[in-house]
Amino acid sequence: MINYLYQKSPIFVQNLVCTYKGLKEKNSRFGEGFQEYYDFLLKTQWYTRSQIEEYQISRIRKLVKYVYENVPYYNELFKSEKLLPSDINTLLDLNKIPVLTKEIVRNRYRDLINPKYNKPVVKAHTSGSTGKALNFLFSKDAIKYRWALWFRHRERFGIVPHDAYATFTGLVAVPINQKNPPFWRENYAMKQTIFTMHHISSGKIESIVNRLNQGGFAYYSGYPSILFSLATLIEAYDLKITASPKVIFTGAEALLDNQRKIISRVFNCLVTDQYGFSEGAGNASRCEHDLFHEDYEYGILECNNEKQNGIYKTGEILGTGFTNLAMPFIRYKIGDTATWVDKKCVCGRRSKTIFKIEGRNEDYVITPEGNKILRFDYIFKRAVNIQEAQIVQCKLGEITIRIVKRPTYSNHDENNLLNEVAKKVSPSLKVKFEYLSEIERENTGKYRSVRSYVK
Numbered sequence: 001m002i003n004y005l006y007q008k009s010p011i012f013v014q015n016l017v018c019t020y021k022g023l024k025e026k027n028s029r030f031g032e033g034f035q036e037y038y039d040f041l042l043k044t045q046w047y048t049r050s051q052i053e054e055y056q057i058s059r060i061r062k063l064v065k066y067v068y069e070n071v072p073y074y075n076e077l078f079k080s081e082k083l084l085p086s087d088i089n090t091l092l093d094l095n096k097i098p099v100l101t102k103e104i105v106r107n108r109y110r111d112l113i114n115p116k117y118n119k120p121v122v123k124a125h126t127s128g129s130t131g132k133a134l135n136f137l138f139s140k141d142a143i144k145y146r147w148a149l150w151f152r153h154r155e156r157f158g159i160v161p162h163d164a165y166a167t168f169t170g171l172v173a174v175p176i177n178q179k180n181p182p183f184w185r186e187n188y189a190m191k192q193t194i195f196t197m198h199h200i201s202s203g204k205i206e207s208i209v210n211r212l213n214q215g216g217f218a219y220y221s222g223y224p225s226i227l228f229s230l231a232t233l234i235e236a237y238d239l240k241i242t243a244s245p246k247v248i249f250t251g252a253e254a255l256l257d258n259q260r261k262i263i264s265r266v267f268n269c270l271v272t273d274q275y276g277f278s279e280g281a282g283n284a285s286r287c288e289h290d291l292f293h294e295d296y297e298y299g300i301l302e303c304n305n306e307k308q309n310g311i312y313k314t315g316e317i318l319g320t321g322f323t324n325l326a327m328p329f330i331r332y333k334i335g336d337t338a339t340w341v342d343k344k345c346v347c348g349r350r351s352k353t354i355f356k357i358e359g360r361n362e363d364y365v366i367t368p369e370g371n372k373i374l375r376f377d378y379i380f381k382r383a384v385n386i387q388e389a390q391i392v393q394c395k396l397g398e399i400t401i402r403i404v405k406r407p408t409y410s411n412h413d414e415n416n417l418l419n420e421v422a423k424k425v426s427p428s429l430k431v432k433f434e435y436l437s438e439i440e441r442e443n444t445g446k447y448r449s450v451r452s453y454v455k
């Protein structure tokens with residue numbers, strides 16, 4: 001009903017509704033506590049290696065003692081493992097605590113809630129690749145801490161809290177059936193201009209570019225897939241961005257190399273991202289030199305079942321969050337993998353560095369050779385005649401490439417893709433093609449480059 005009324009309202013009313021919601025959001029991000037966390041984080045990112053270790057050990061000891069005394073699940077777990085909080089004295093000692101899986105979070109939801117936490121909380125959830133929702137509680141205080149962390153990342157690129165920005169997400173701020181501009185809405189409370197993915201299309205691109213070229217945006221933020229669609233349309237229509245933002249931050253989906261290159265080229269600015277997940281049990285943010293640094297003040301990202309290769313080690317990410325005391329997650333298996341690199345980053349920050357992150361709850365294809373393939377962007381590197389693509393696997397031994405063609409697409413492109421798959425993915429994988437006018441998004445607006453229905 002509220003949505004219906006919103007859609008029928010005049011645009012200035014819709015802007016006021018966006019601003020009203022913006023006021024609430026502004027308070028949840030920047031309210032009491034934010035500034036203190038932000039100032040602290042700007043300072044601690046320059047801690048030495050030994051200061052960082054000391055900090056993490058002291059946080060983990062406190063956390064373990066706290067959950068043992070307050071959270072039923074951990075109390076029971078420690079007892080059944082014959083563990084005491086005093087057994088956890090180093091970061092390596094964390095290994096003694098069993099891994100927390102999503103299944104456990106679902107089954108033991110009530111016991112994971114801290115009954116003694118009496119400050120405000122919000123109910124949050126994540127959908128994950130299987131579509132099965134995972135519910136959890138998040139403290140309002142931890143939300144502010146997380147925003148302070150995200151703004152520390154932005155600060156590395158010259159952005160300060162309260163800078164004006166444009167967003168490109170799945171949020172339907174502009175009614176889908178609207179035919180005439182403006183194809184954006186204003187949240188005056190946060191100096192945010194909201195663009196909606198449904199309106200990033202050929203008939204509307206010129207008006208969107210004109211709005212962007214009015215300038216005034218310090219940065220853009222959004223899903224990489226949406227910014228990529230926007231960038232490719234701008235190029236296809238031979239339009240120019242004359243008022244570039246300082247930087248573009250992407251989130252929610254993994255940023256693919258190819259997307260990054262084209263977004264950066266079209267908007268003539270740097271594109272960066274950080275790694276986080278809704279459950280908030282850890283985070284890593286890129287520095288100016290492009291490595292991810294563990295945001296060690298917020299939590300620990302461990303490498304589980306690691307494979308070492310020189311200075312690199314690859315393994316599953318386990319997250320232990322320090323800030324969400326309403327429902328603390330310790331050694332939580334997110335379902336993503338990462339490659340850590342043991343080297344001193346030239347930026348001068350000494351927290352652990354991550355070279356590459358894969359997964360983000362993405363689906364993967366299984367080849368007849370038994371390999372799991374998460375990324376396919378490299379087979380599309382030269383496919384300039386494709387507007388958008390998605391790989392779908394419904395049964396073993398076969399994939400379907402769904403394609404939204406550009407007018408210049410021909411059989412030649414199909415053959416090229418077949419060659420690329422045979423060469424770079426698997427010589428025996430059967431490939432089918434399906435042509436669509438658009439690729440369906442998830443309910444949240446997220447775009448999945450790989451979809452697997454193989455159980």
Ligand SMILES: [Zn+2]
Binds near residue numbers: 288290293347348
């Ligand atoms: Zn660095």
